[in-house]
Amino acid sequence: xxxxxxxxxxxxxxxxxxxxxxxxxxxxxxxxxxxxxxxxxxxxxxxxxxxxxxxxxxxxxxxxxxxxxxxxxxxxxxxxxxxxxxxxxxxxxxxxxxxxxxxxxxxxxxxxxxxxxxxxxxxxxxxxxxxxxxxxxxxxxxxxxxxxxxxxxxxxxxxxxxxxxxxxxxxxxxxxxxxxxxxxxxxxxxxxxxxxxxxxxxxxxxxxxxxxxxxxxxxxxxxxxxxxxxxxxxxxxxxxxxxxxxxxxxxxxxxxxxxxxxxxxxxxxxxxxxxxxxxxxxxxxxxxxxx
Amino acid sequence: xxxxxxxxxxxxxxxxxxxxxxxxxxxxxxxxxxxxxxxxxxxxxxxxxxxxxxxxxxxxxxxxxxxxxxxxxxxxxxxxxxxxxxxxxxxxxxxxxxxxxxxxxxxxxxxxxxxxxxxxxxxxxxxxxxxxxxxxxxxxxxxxxxxxxxxxxxxxxxxxxxxxxxxxxxxxxxxxxxxxxxxxxxxxxxxxxxxxxxxxxxxxxxxxxxxxxxxxxxxxxxxxxxxxxxxxxxxxxxxxxxxxxxxxxxxxxxxxxxxxxxxxxxxxxxxxxxxxxxxxxxxxxxxxxxxxxxxxxxxxxxxxxxxx
Numbered sequence: 001x002x003x004x005x006x007x008x009x010x011x012x013x014x015x016x017x018x019x020x021x022x023x024x025x026x027x028x029x030x031x032x033x034x035x036x037x038x039x040x041x042x043x044x045x046x047x048x049x050x051x052x053x054x055x056x057x058x059x060x061x062x063x064x065x066x067x068x069x070x071x072x073x074x075x076x077x078x079x080x081x082x083x084x085x086x087x088x089x090x091x092x093x094x095x096x097x098x099x100x101x102x103x104x105x106x107x108x109x110x111x112x113x114x115x116x117x118x119x120x121x122x123x124x125x126x127x128x129x130x131x132x133x134x135x136x137x138x139x140x141x142x143x144x145x146x147x148x149x150x151x152x153x154x155x156x157x158x159x160x161x162x163x164x165x166x167x168x169x170x171x172x173x174x175x176x177x178x179x180x181x182x183x184x185x186x187x188x189x190x191x192x193x194x195x196x197x198x199x200x201x202x203x204x205x206x207x208x209x210x211x212x213x214x215x216x217x218x219x220x221x222x223x224x225x226x227x228x229x230x231x232x233x234x235x236x237x238x239x240x241x242x243x244x245x246x247x248x249x250x251x252x253x254x255x256x257x258x259x260x261x262x263x264x265x266x267x268x269x270x271x272x273x274x275x276x277x278x279x280x281x282x283x284x285x286x287x288x289x290x291x
Numbered sequence: 292x293x294x295x296x297x298x299x300x301x302x303x304x305x306x307x308x309x310x311x312x313x314x315x316x317x318x319x320x321x322x323x324x325x326x327x328x329x330x331x332x333x334x335x336x337x338x339x340x341x342x343x344x345x346x347x348x349x350x351x352x353x354x355x356x357x358x359x360x361x362x363x364x365x366x367x368x369x370x371x372x373x374x375x376x377x378x379x380x381x382x383x384x385x386x387x388x389x390x391x392x393x394x395x396x397x398x399x400x401x402x403x404x405x406x407x408x409x410x411x412x413x414x415x416x417x418x419x420x421x422x423x424x425x426x427x428x429x430x431x432x433x434x435x436x437x438x439x440x441x442x443x444x445x446x447x448x449x450x451x452x453x454x455x456x457x458x459x460x461x462x463x464x465x466x467x468x469x470x471x472x473x474x475x476x477x478x479x480x481x482x483x484x485x486x487x488x489x490x491x492x493x494x495x496x497x498x499x500x501x502x503x504x505x506x507x508x509x510x511x512x513x514x515x516x517x518x519x520x521x522x523x524x525x526x527x528x529x530x531x532x533x534x535x536x537x538x539x540x541x542x543x544x545x546x547x548x549x550x551x552x553x554x555x556x557x558x559x560x561x562x563x564x565x566x567x568x569x570x571x572x573x574x575x576x577x578x579x580x581x582x583x584x585x586x587x588x589x590x591x592x593x594x595x596x597x598x599x
Contacts (some may be wrong), residue, residue: 006367034403092585093480098402099349103538106531109580115573193376224527228410235407248501270418277396280408284400 001232004138006254006261012146015153016211020226021233021245022157023204029177030197033101034084037109038205039226040116041078044082045071045206047116047220050125060130064210067127071206072199074112079198100225109223117220127213149211156207157246160200164242173197175239176209232276238289247287251275300593302454304546308455323447327515329556330450333549334457334508336536338501340460341461343534344543345470346398347477348504352409353505355393358416358525360386360506365519366426367395375437379510386506387499398491410527417525439514446515453511454549457504462545464500468586473497474543535577538548541587550588 020042027033035041046275058066071170082104086092092100129145136142164170176183176193184190212218212226235250237244252272260268279286315323364382367373375380396408408468420427426462440446464470475483476490484490513519523529532555540551555573562569584591 039484082578082582089585090581099343100585101363102349102403102406103534104578104581107535107574107581110574111533111571111578114574116568118571228527231407232411235404239403253364266422267418269414270422274419275413276411277408277415280400280404284404 001139002261004262005140006257008137008142008146009261010254010257012150012215013257014250015150015157016208016215017229017233017253018246018249019153019156019204019211020208021230021237021249022160022242023149023201024209025234025237025240025245026173026204026232026241027201028234030173031083031087031176031194032098034098034105034231035078035083035201036106036231037078037082037112038230039223039228040109040112041071041074041202041205042209042212042226043116043218043220043223044074044112045209046127046218047120049210049213050127051120053128054125054151060128060198063127064130067210067213068203068206069142071209072202075198075202075205076195078105079109079194080150084194095242097285099191109227113220113223122220124217124218124219125213127210129214144152145214149215152207152211156204160242163200169196232272235286236276238286241286241288244286244288294593298441300546304458308451311451312448315447320443325556325560326553327443327447327450330454330537330549331508331512331515332452332533332552332556333476334504335533336540336548336552337458337461337545338504339533340509340537340542340548341473342467342497343537344499344545345465345473346494347474348494348497348570349402349406350393350409351406351527351534352393352411352413352530354385354527354530355409355412355416356389356502356505356526357509357529357533358413358521359389359509360502361509361513361519362420362427362433363506364510365435368437369428369435370426371432372436375439375514376547379507379514382510383503383507384511386502389506390498390502391495393502394495397498398494413525413527413530420521420525430521432518432522433455435513435517435519436574437514438517439511449511450515453508453596457508458546458549460517461500461504465543465545469493469496478490497563510534535574539577539587540578541590541593544587544589544593547587547589554588 020038024035024038027035045067047069049063052066053060053063083101086097086100086104129143129148131144131148133144135139135147137147164174172183172188172193173196175186176188176190180190183193199249209218229252233248234245236252237246237248252275255272255275256268259271311326314326335353338356339350342348342350360382363385364378367381368375368378393409393412397405400408418569421429424430439449446481472483472488472493475486476488476493480490509524512524516523533552536555537548538549538551539555540549541547558573558576559569562572581585586593
């Protein structure tokens with residue numbers, strides 16, 4: 001009974017983590033950018049969906065769509081206002097661009113967080129779920145919303161796989177992650193590819209944010225922990241490796257659920273952190289990372 | 292090194308310290324209290340700059356070193372009743388040990404991987420403090436019975452003196468041959484090693500020095516505040532402030548980091564009337580500096596001087 005509960009709850013959490021981390025790792029793989037405003041973009045999506053559905057009364061579907069739209073816009077703003085100026089800057093030496101992107105996106109994330117806190121307060125917000133009610137699976141009472149979350153996550157990740165592996169644009173993205181110079185030599189504009197990647201990222205982070213808002217609820221305080229968990233999942237799986245991130249998301253998700261159910265919810269994050277430190281010592285490039 | 296004593300930077304610093312030292316004669320205790328905290332923060336930022344600007348280690352967890360020093364000093368005083376000075380010394384030593392622990396992964400992993408390790412170290416420390424609440428005071432914080440002194444002027448002078456001495460040592464170190472080797476090993480470890488420098492030894496030294504000053508400053512700050520809490524010395528947000536100070540003031544300048552920290556704390560206080568928007572404004576200003584003056588305050592000033 002409890003085993004099934006852990007299995008089901010863990011799956012939903014893990015799928016959500018996976019979706020959140022996929023976009024993050026995609027951007028790193030293609031453009032070498034670690035976006036530390038990730039958590040802020042997810043929360044922005046969730047709060048936008050909440051505001052549209054609860055204040056403007058546009059309905060849950062339109063609200064969710066609005067949330068994803070806001071995430072897409074925020075993602076573009078991140079790229080054009082923060083990341084691109086740093087990448088193009090001639091005053092910042094190339095080897096230091098990484099730390100500048102980290103600092104810049106970190107500050108940008110804090111700005112988004114403060115704007116959300118200013119207009120919508122720090123209170124936790126739960127987005128109205130698209131599907132309501134509970135069903136019984138294997139003797140476990142499960143909210144339909146949880147199943148919906150898991151299905152949407154898997155569906156979107158499958159869609160992303162198709163997009164990257166089966167379409168022309170996706171192949172260009174893949175090529176850019178392998179050899180940016182080679183791609184430009186073939187006559188493709190690298191900036192266009194980056195814009196496509198940031199668009200994909202925005203949509204993924206938006207969906208993950210809105211689903212998180214429906215499933216667990218968010219507040220502006222979740223920004224830091226969300227960024228940290230995406231960062232650790234991605235490093236655990238190997239930076240830039242999408243399949244590594246998926247595996248790592250499930251490892252972390254189940255580890256957290258197991259700890260929360262079997263030991264205490266207060267210790268929820270500790271085993272995952274220990275595992276992360278351990279993996280960094282014996283395999284610094286992560287589970288499926290390449291160096 | 293000898294030529295430094297004739298540069299304009301030296302005279303400006305000397306003048307600033309002398310002016311700062313006379314402040315208690317004519318400003319209010321409120322301003323002094325604010326600057327006291329700012330000076331301790333200045334040491335945090337300078338210690339961080341030594342690791343990042345020179346050794347090239349992206350340390351996202353300056354508060355791991357600060358927090359270990361602060362909490363060791365606080366716990367020894369509050370739970371075991373040790374004297375203030377013993378606590379401060381032991382806090383700094385505990386921080387050095389923490390620095391060695393942090394240095395181990397740094398010798399194996401680089402860049403973002405090391406950054407994450409340091410971030411995890413902070414989160415672990417935070418979890419540890421909350422879990423062992425009996426010892427550490429948990430989320431509420433630890434009340435420290437003893438203080439160094441309750442005189443605002445004396446506290447201010449201690450902080451100023453401490454920051455000045457730390458700045459002199461850290462700046463001297465950064466301009467010495469050791470600083471150059473550190474800089475070389477941060478930028479291209481393979482080539483620096485090939486030139487015959489012992490990178491491991493230099494990096495360990497950088498971690499120890501940085502940890503020592505972070506821990507000492509953290510311990511002093513705890514005895515100034517009279518309390519140690521996660522929100523003031525461990526939280527990731529505090530670490531972000533330290534990093535922003537150093538980048539704002541100018542990375543790889545050491546002294547700029549202290550200026551950045553003082554600016555950040557004083558600006559935060561001036562913006563208090565704007566309420567919740569204060570953090571937004573400070574972050575926005577910091578982002579603009581990062582985008583348009585990547586050298587920071589001191590970096591911009593120094594390059595202008597070099598050009599003229």
